[in-house]
Amino acid sequence: MKIYLVGGSIRDRLLGFPVHDRDWVVVGSTPEKMLKKKYQQVGRDFPVFIHPKTHEEYALARTEKKHGFGYTGFLFNFSPKITLKDDLIRRDLTINAMAQDNYGNIIDFFNGKRDLKKRVLRHVSSSFQEDPLRVLRVARFAATLSHLGFYIAKKTLFLMKLICMRKELLYLTPERVWNETKKGLCSRNPHIYFQVLHSCNALIYLFPEISFFYKKSFLCHFFMNQKNFLRYSFFELSRVSRVTNNLDIRFAYFLQFISQIYSISKLNIKNYFFYEKPVLLVKSLCRRLKVPKETQKIAIFLCGFHNFLQMIELQSSELIVNFFNIIDAWRKPDRLNKLIYLNFYYKDDLKNLKKNITLGKLLKSMFSIIKNISINSFVNKNLFKGIEIKNELYRLRVKALNIWRNK
Template sequence: MKIYLVGGAIRDSLLGLPIHDRDWVVVGSTPEKMIKKNFLQVGKDFPVFIHPLTREEYALARTERKNGVGYTGFKINFSKKVTLEEDLVRRDLTINAIAQDQVGNFIDPFFGRLDIKKRVLRHVSKAFQEDPLRVFRVARFSANLFHLGFFIAKETLSLMKLICKTRNINTLLPDRIWKEMEKGLKSFYPHVFLMVLDQCKALKYVCPEIFHLLHPVTLVSFPSIDMSLRQFIFKELARISYCTKNINIRFSYLCQFFSKICPKSISSKKFIFFDKKSSEIVNSLCLRLKVSTEIRKISVFMCGFYYFLQNIFVQKSEDIVKFFNIIDLWRKPKRLKHLKYLKNYEKSFFSRKCKMSLGELLLAMFNVVQQITVKTYHLKKNFTGIEIRLELNRLRSKVLKKWLHLNFFE
């Protein structure tokens, strides 16, 4: 029995990156032998074991042969006769197909160390195209290693395009697609993740809504910004990702721009309270991918209220308070952090005059109105039932109107 360190730990070590997990391959052993050595088996049909002391994963060397549809249609052979090289050849990228023995010698049959030096993401073998999940994995590696100058080899990108063109990627279940999307959106550069998926046409099949967002039928432009909607979305996603790692915020800020692809007249945009048509696209996307309820709600709010918020200076104070009520900030004040990074994209006279960003302005507004409470005004003495809520709204609207007038309209 021989044990080798494999995969990500070696790759990250060679790149000078922190090592989070170490995975091991065991050659020449069997499940029975592993169990006798007090390893804990993970699952019945998969040859992976947990070390009794380190809790690290040890997998028996195995081969995989395609015998079905999708990413689960593989026949696995983990006989003790399987060699280390046979195990490594089934891996996705050369930089992940490097092994190291217990005295530190590298086993690198596919020149992964050379590709690390060249900063190339290259597939190991033609078997790469048998697993559609690898399209997402390569996109994710691109996003996480973008700052180190990594790029996808032309032949690898061609195989990724082939996986999409042959509709093999359509065998992925919606919830699995979201899991991969979620991982990509959590990466260092999620805009790069989406750019790669868009480049190989994956979004066209697995997330057609996002594909049409990036490639709208009609020309979409931003005032004072000389770039396409696609370029602008990637730029904004990069900005938001620099500010926060919160997946709820990253995804919802992407979704806000669905409002841009639903045709509206210039004059009507200022008077839209909630854009139902574009929010339904976001809601449908989230339901299909089985996105969590909280992310879905935040994303629908960000999209539906896009034009209302972009034209906040011409809105009535009553409607602004109504907006705070609808997104339930009183019971869920943590949702405020989803608003703090918003910017004024639709430039106006007042937005140019205002020194605060849209997000900062909304937080300031909410700080003004949240000071008006049932207790501070002793409303229960003079009102009952729904009258209390109506009076609260009236008082909050009055105070907010006065604050806006003093700060922006004098």
């Protein structure tokens, strides 16, 4: 029995990144032998075991044969005759297909070290196309490593397009798609994740709402001479990713510009407060991918209130207090903190806007004026009961905000 360190830990160490997780491959062993050595088996029919002391994962060397559709349609062979090379050839990228023995020697059958130096993301073998999840994984690696100059090899991108053309992505579960997307959003350059998925035609299957945003933005820009809101979207995702790792913020700031692909009738003025039509796209995406509730909420708020917030200087204090009520800013102040990075994106439309003030800072300043107004602010608490308390709080908050805004 021989044990090798494999995969991402070797890649990260060679790139100078900190190593957080280590994976191991065991060659020449059986489940029975592993259990005798006190390893704990993860799944009854899957050859992955947990080390009794380090709790790291040790997988028996195995081969995979496609048998069906999607990422689950595989037959596994993990007999003790499977070699290290047999195991490594089934992996996605050459930079992830290196191993290290007990003496620290790097075993590199597929030129992973060369591709690290060349900064190229290259598939190991033609079996790459058998697992549709690899389309998302490669997009995620591109987003994670693009700052180092990494790019996707042409043949690898061709195989990604082939997977999409065969509609294999439709067999991925929502949980898998969101898990990879979450990692992509938390990467160094998350906008690259979506750009790669667009380049291999994956968006239409994974994120039809974002694909629609792509097409509509293109048409509005080139045929109706409107702003390129897709560019705004990618720029904002890139910008905010440099100042925060928060998933809710990155996701919501990216999707907020979907509101701009629908025109608003001046006769339907209520839509300047909360615009429901683009929010339907965001809700559809979030529900299908089972996005966490709070992440959904922030994305819905920013998309629906986008027009209102961009023109907040022109809005009434009544509507502004309504906005704070709807986002539940008093009970959930963290929601307001997630808006702190918002900008005024269309400054040409705002004539009286003070220089160097951002939308996020303005919202925080406005809320600071009214956040401490409570029942204790009443001159005579006994005069109000039930709904009257709510109405009086609203009146006092609107009054205070008006006084502050008129100074």
